[in-house]
Amino acid sequence: MNVIGKMGKRNTQKAKKNMKENVDDSASNKEFKILIRRIVQKTKIAEGELAIYDILRCIYRNQPISTKKIGQYTKLPLPIVSKVRTMLEGDKVLKRDDRGAIYTKEGLTFVEKNLGLSLKNDLKCPLCKGKTIVFDEKFEKIYKRHKEIAKQRPAVNTLIDQSFATPETATYRATIMADRGDLEGKRVLFVGDDDLTSIPVAMSGLCKEVVVADIDERLLDMIKYFSKQNKLHIKTVKQDFRNSLPKNLTDKFDVVFTDPPYTLEGVKLFMNRGIEALGSEGVLYLAVSHKPIDEHIQLQKNILSMNFLIAEMLPGFNFYEGTEIIGNTTFLARLVGKNLVKLEEKSDKIYTGQVKPVLRYYKCQKCGKIYEVGGKIKRIEDLSCDCKGNKFYMIKRSKLRD
């Protein structure tokens, strides 16, 4: 054994201003550790100290930054981010600016000293926004057309975990599928498509066939309408995914796309339907929301048990409108399957509302009045404000992590 230097001790490079001397043993470091531990205890944050570091680093690189954007960046729920921010303000690490959270002078020194922060910006590709692909001229046109179409979507139905991916996201999905060779000459099935991803996919003109199966007739009617209007030849099928696919959809597709409900059972159910459509092999694109790590590992174990390889896992690929609470982005996974097998379906309570009832709080965009949704008022669609406003922001959601 040949050990050079002391292991597990900070090296002291006097020249580097972000690596000051004797930091480990300073009073500042003790204070820092106590502060972080106190925040973790108060907020009961599942990811522990690492999540607080993520928030501190996010603000360091992006200040001033709003609570909402911190949530998007760190993939942490807004109520948690908000609590952490308030505590850090109480301790004078942060202050409030018109434009969001910002470090105090002392706070800045404090985190540079104790967390070693020094990078003032991200290093993500500005052209593809970390997605690995870009629109060419053709997909740029598709994006513009799809943006106009998407404006006509009906109100989101939160009871079945619908939330709309942005038109940009839908077009990026079509782009990556095209790049990976999963559109040209392929039969593509959408197992649910409230994101309208089928529209830019069909607009590419690359596929042999595009079929959308969904439980929501309003959505299917709309897709039929857009398809006819734009000569896209998308086929639609009404399907409750708690039931197996009919024979004429079984073992007929090369590629499946699904952005399933948030629960483990929901994902399993939608993927089982995808496997029925693919037969023994094929490619499945899966949008995966951020979850507590144990649950996320279980989800990936399920994927592998089905004999899918996780060929790509791209964080922050999918952006959604109006779901700030779950950090507003999800992963896109490209799964390649061989000798596919379905998993046992243990429960038909696949939607978030059935598994863990949650209360959501919506604020009227016009007058600012706040309403509770999920109890007496069941769905956001049923809500209309006393001031006759009918646009709402979700501002809080309780029991998210229980």
Add this chain to the structure above:
Amino acid sequence: MNVIGKMGKRNTQKAKKNMKENVDDSASNKEFKILIRRIVQKTKIAEGELAIYDILRCIYRNQPISTKKIGQYTKLPLPIVSKVRTMLEGDKVLKRDDRGAIYTKEGLTFVEKNLGLSLKNDLKCPLCKGKTIVFDEKFEKIYKRHKEIAKQRPAVNTLIDQSFATPETATYRATIMADRGDLEGKRVLFVGDDDLTSIPVAMSGLCKEVVVADIDERLLDMIKYFSKQNKLHIKTVKQDFRNSLPKNLTDKFDVVFTDPPYTLEGVKLFMNRGIEALGSEGVLYLAVSHKPIDEHIQLQKNILSMNFLIAEMLPGFNFYEGTEIIGNTTFLARLVGKNLVKLEEKSDKIYTGQVKPVLRYYKCQKCGKIYEVGGKIKRIEDLSCDCKGNKFYMIKRSKLRD
């Protein structure tokens, strides 16, 4: 049930030149299917027909293209690509151009008709080359310095599965680690580092500590030399990873980087050492080579059993010098662990040469003479040509897929 249109049948959009009428039933399509099946049988390619489609699509988008580049793009072994190409030439689908494979006029119509190909180029981000990150000014400088340093590396030792990632790849690794917050104020251990990734990582000046453990003393001496020369304060430790890490390296690190041997047992062993270094939680970066799908799924199952989440899986991230045979790129996985557990080590035959003895064929760059390595001549380092040339290209490797 409400089915619109016929499922599983190609729709006929006369307007689109890439989707000609009556293709499914044409003589051309039968001929195409027979051709593909014959190629799969002759080449015994593990990935089946999909691999042949990948080769056809790759050439369609990139023609004229060399066999080597087709291998890089499709991640298929060169001897297989070469066989497929020869067969496609025999059937007059392809012809040979000075610059590589190119479609005949008939071949082009043939694949457009039967595979639905029409995209003439990839849609990967040209700025980050599909990596999701880009160099800023600082990392651009680091890349330039590192390129100079890397020129002084010793000859590759293929007996222990060494192969050098390019200096660009090493710097991209440092960049993504910096972006993800895995360098600032962190203790980073390299479980093996023949790629010299520790150099750009240390150059970033962001880490609390950078330690390299490796079995190869020549490599450690070189890293020590570069570290001293450039004031990088990298610590080095000689370590055979078949043995557990010593106490002073255990439970001391926040982040581990490893580009382990190609075998499942090798990956497991190196990751076990990584877990020892991290303790119960932390981040592990893993370079993963392309493998047959069953083996690859097993590898991912092992990762999850250790309680690592596959937080990112980026294909084509790592480029290597002189390993055309394995397609020349590997995945980069970012794994986030909580309550980490090591897996049982079943064998100490971790290196490719021990598990499945292979013969490699090297061609002298100067006179073109071909030598067999792996039998009488054990290692490429031991090879010198009759013409006194000492630079060789690997041109063939047998038993790769057995």
